[in-house]
Amino acid sequence: MQNPERALEPVDAHPAVAWWRRWWRRQTPGHQDRFAMLAPLAAVVLFLAAIVSAFWYLRLEEMDREQEAVKRDVEYAQQRVRLRLLERQEQIMRIARDIGNKEVDAEEFMGRAESLVVQYPELQALSWIDARRRLKASYATPSLPSAQIRVAGEVLRVGETESTFGLARDLQQPVYSQPGATGDAAGILQLHIPLAERARFSGVLLGEYSIDGLLRYGVPTDVSAKYAMTLLDAKGRILAGTAVPPRNPATQLLPWAAQPNEFEVPVSPVGNSLVLRGQAYRTGLGVIGSGLFWLVIALSAMTAWMLIGNWRHTRRRMQAQQALVAETNFRRAMENSMLTGMRALDLQGRITYVNAAFCQMTGWAESELVGRTPPFPYWPEDDREQLAARLDDELQGRTTSGGFQVRVKRKDGTLFDARLYVSPLIDAKSHQTGWMTSMTDITEPNRIREQLSASYERFTTVLEALDASVSVAPLGSEELLFANKLYRLWFGVQTGGHLQMVAQAGVPEHPRNDESLDDVDSLVGLPTGTLTAAQSENAEIFVPELGKWLEVRSRYLNWVDGRLAQMVIATDITPRRHAEELSAAQAERAQSASRLITMGEMASSVAHELNQPLTAINNYCNGLVSRIKGKQINEADLLAALDKTARQAQRAGQIIQRIRSFVKRSEPNRTLSDVNTMVTEAVELAGIELRRRNVRLSHYVAARIPKLMVDPILIEQVLVNLLKNAAESIEHAQRPVSRRSVELRVIPTQLDEQPVIEFSVLDTGSGLAPEVMERVYEAFFTTKVEGMGIGLNLCRTIVESHQGRMQAENIYNGAEIAGCRFSFWIPLSGASNSIANKDAGVIA
Incomplete structure (x- = not known):
């Protein structure tokens, strides 16, 4: 079948035109109106942009032509000034050669200088200076200020043309310069031409030009008429001429307010110290150009304003239609996207409307449900009488606000649980036209509720059967949230036992019943998240009422109602x-x-x-x-x-x-004991055995060692046992007399970043075999014939009872075992640390 849109298109239509027509027909009427109004506005804007761009392009072309003209004329003027300077330089150099050949004396020099100064107005003065900087002859124009006139016989002042004079003498070439004077001397250009007499420097011929005269007579008249010509020094200061005044900064952003055309070029042979600059005089666009431009701007703005007004009017006219379409689409989309099934019944019980969710839940299509009367196809056969009675109650207005639960049959025959809520359907005239029913699938919530109930029963059964007491109470309240069977057996159903265990366990109590705190949250301001994430606290307490020792573990948790609570688990x-x-x-x-x-x-x-x-x-x-x-x-x-x-x-x-x-x-009696005393007592006791076995004993105790919180008799027992074992190991190894020695060292050190006192016993025996090293601390394990195997095990028990550690290691001399070292570390207690700090303060 032919597409109706293609049927409307001409047979010979261009593909682009055909695509445009198809795209236009796919747009909504609102979009078509919007495009129809925006297209003329866009055309006007584009036309205005084209006019501005064309005007700007022509203006830039004109500025480029003006800039080229300025450059060309300034370079022409620079050539004229250069030629004039070179001509004067050549004439003065002829006089210099004649002076070097002694063909001109002072009187003849004055005549030739006068003719040059009179003939060329830019030349202000001509002076003959000998090698000692003494003025032999000088002629200046009468218009020169008296302060700048030099008299024959005088010596040039120090600093005046001194550097240029020396440069001309060294280079033996003409040198141009500007004296660093102010006032009238600032407009003077000097030319130093060296004099040579028989290849020896005999002075300079100094010519002084007026920079203003050089500009006036050197620049062609037609150039100075078109441009503002100025001569600048190396720093950009104006020496002669006048510059075009700067523009107003406020007008710089206008497209026709271009910067003045100018061009600079250094004057040769003077160099960069004298720069010729030409600036074109400002010209305007003219009244006709500006008027046409503003006329185009005004007409374009008027056209755009009329189009915008027409577009706004069309928008207001279409708002009602768009609002109606949007409201209809929104309601339809909302109904189709709802997860709750909606069903509408008329007053006779006939289905008049079902949404997509209702059809998806039941599996029946909308056409299969709308218009049906009871019994409905989604009613299970076993529940039809009950559902018919429910429907009759609905039609009679006897409904419950909380809804009711029913079973619903899908089209494939499967069942699911649903909860129905019924409400009257009121039209726009406040008349009831039927009943609206919403249906929610609660099969999964029912399953979860059953699982939670079973889980709660299992959880309660486990807690009730525990051999530990479990209780939970909120902070700042006397309420007992939970207590298992053993807690109720020990303490009853009150919170007294819970609070007693918390107090005896040393858990920090928080203030309660304080008028200054919030009555709702007694832990106001505390980080409850950190409390609930913290590890549980353990303590062992004795409860006199029960005559039992209890291990109490407590931690904070968030109760089901959001309150911060404390759980206590007590084990007998x-x-x-x-x-x-x-x-x-x-x-x-x-x-x-x-x-x-x-x-x-x-x-x-x-x-x-x-x-x-x-x-x-x-x-x-x-x-x-x-x-x-x-x-x-x-x-x-x-x-x-x-x-x-x-x-x-x-x-x-x-x-x-x-x-x-x-x-x-x-x-056992732990007291602050002196290490030196314990070591001395142990050495004297063990020294008897060591002397009998012909073993030398040396001991070292670090100075100012702090006292230890230990039982001195037990520590002495460990030292005596280790020293006696060391002597027996040496005798068993049958070491010669020179190698029969035992060393006892006591020094403070750090172990796992904790200050400790290290006791080490080093012998020169045969060491411990690997299999013995693994079992050396086992009870009743011994390598002695008559040993009982409780010595080292007891030593390790004593050390660990003082929160210390013990270690044994062999000492090697290459591959040979040269002895064994037994070491144990006793940590410094708080009192020991304070004594150590006090001793450190005394030392400091």
Whole structure:
């Protein structure tokens, strides 16, 4: 079938014309009217732009021609001035040659100078200056000011033409210059021609030109009549002539207000120090040109104004039609884009309207539903009686504001849940013409609601079965939002237990019931997002009412109603605390047993150590008895012997007291302990064993080392155990006497950016094998024949109980193991840090 649009086109139409017609017919009437009104306006604007562009182009062409004329005339004037200067230069150079050949004396020079000055008005004066800058002869025009007239015999003043005089002498060529004077001398141009007598410099012939005369007589009359001619110096200052005054800046932006045409060229042979500039006098466009231009502008503006008025009138006329079309399209688009199904019934229950969403939900087309009466095709067979009763209630006006839920059958037979809302349909005359029903598919919300309900039941079941107490309470309120079964068993249904655990756990309490704060939000101003994202806080508390130890974990959370709440989870850790206390008691007994074992192993060494002072006491007493019986002792010797006996007894008592304090079982007592004292005590105890095994012991403690918050007996036990193990390792390795040494070092350092005190024991034994290194801290693991395997394990337990770390490493000399280093670090506590800072202040 032929397209009706193509049928209207002429057979011989051009393709571009045919395309234009098709495009025009596809436009709406509103767009066609808008284009029809904008096209003339655009044509007028384009015509005006073309007129302005043409006028501007012609003006630019005229300006280019004027600029070329100025350039040509200024260059012609420059040639005339140049020729005039060269002619005067040639004449003065003839006189200079005659003076150099001694053919002219001073009197004849005056005559020839006078003829030149009189013949050429621009030449103001001609002077003969010898090599000593003395004026031999000079002639000047009578019009020259008396201050510039030179007298024969005078010497040129210092600075006057001095540089040019020297330049002419050095170059032996004519040199032009302008004296740096002011007033009348500013308009003088000087020519220095060197004089040579037998190839020797004998002075200069100085010719002085009037720059104003040079401009007046050098520039052709026809050029000076057309242009404002001026002579400028190197800095652009006017030396002669007058310039065209500058234009008004306000008129510079007009298209016909062009800049004055001018051209500059240096005057040869003077050079850039004398520039000739010509400026064309300003000319206007004329009344006829400006009038035509403004006439075109006025006519174009009038035409545009009339077209705009006609277009605005057409727009107002079409507004009603466009508003009606837009409103209809909007309502139709809104109905088609709604996700809620809409159905309209008349007063007899017949379907009069359904939207696209209703058809999409049910699967029935609009033509299949409009005009149908009950029972409708989307009613399930099992629910028809119920739905008929509902429809009867609707028609009678018995509807509920909250709507009601029904099942709807799709065209393919599947069912879905829907909620219907019914309202009266009122026309423009306020008469009811039927009923409007909106339908929403709630199958997915029902499924989600069922899942949430099941999830809530599972969640509640899990929380109720937990072995931990869980409670949630809002901040600033006595309300208990949630409590599981164990919480209710322990504390009932009140918030007292929740608040008690929060207070005992040390969680920061926020002010409540404060009149100065907002009654709605007690945490006004606090960053609640940061609170809810923070990690939970843990604490262990004892509840006397329950007789239990509880581990309390708390964190902030946003409750379902948006309030900031605090959740507390409490776990019964009473059995664990009892086990920890039992483990601590066993560890304490293990420590005491370890010290007893250590002293048992050192028993022979201790007996040997005590034997020396006891033997000395016995010898002193026997000697005193013998000398007293023989009456061979005086009072001074008696006192000296008794003093030595007392010191030996004191030494034996100190050894016994140190051993008693080391092996004595006592409760852990952490105090600020002096490191030097602990090291001294440990060295003296272990020194007995090291001397028995013929091992040298050296120790170093850093100066001004801070005190540590430790149990000194336990730290001494670790040091003694490490020193004794070092001596046993050296003896097992059978090192020679020169290599039987143990070094103990105590220095402050940094570990993971935390200040610590490092204790290290370095021996020269055979080190630890790799398999031993992995199990060296295991309980009951030992490499000794008679060892129990609790020494290093106990040492590590003691160090870690002081929040420290312990490490063992072999020392290598090339590929050979040269010894082993056991190190442990004890962190500085707050009190230790303050003491260290105080010591640092004293040092400073």
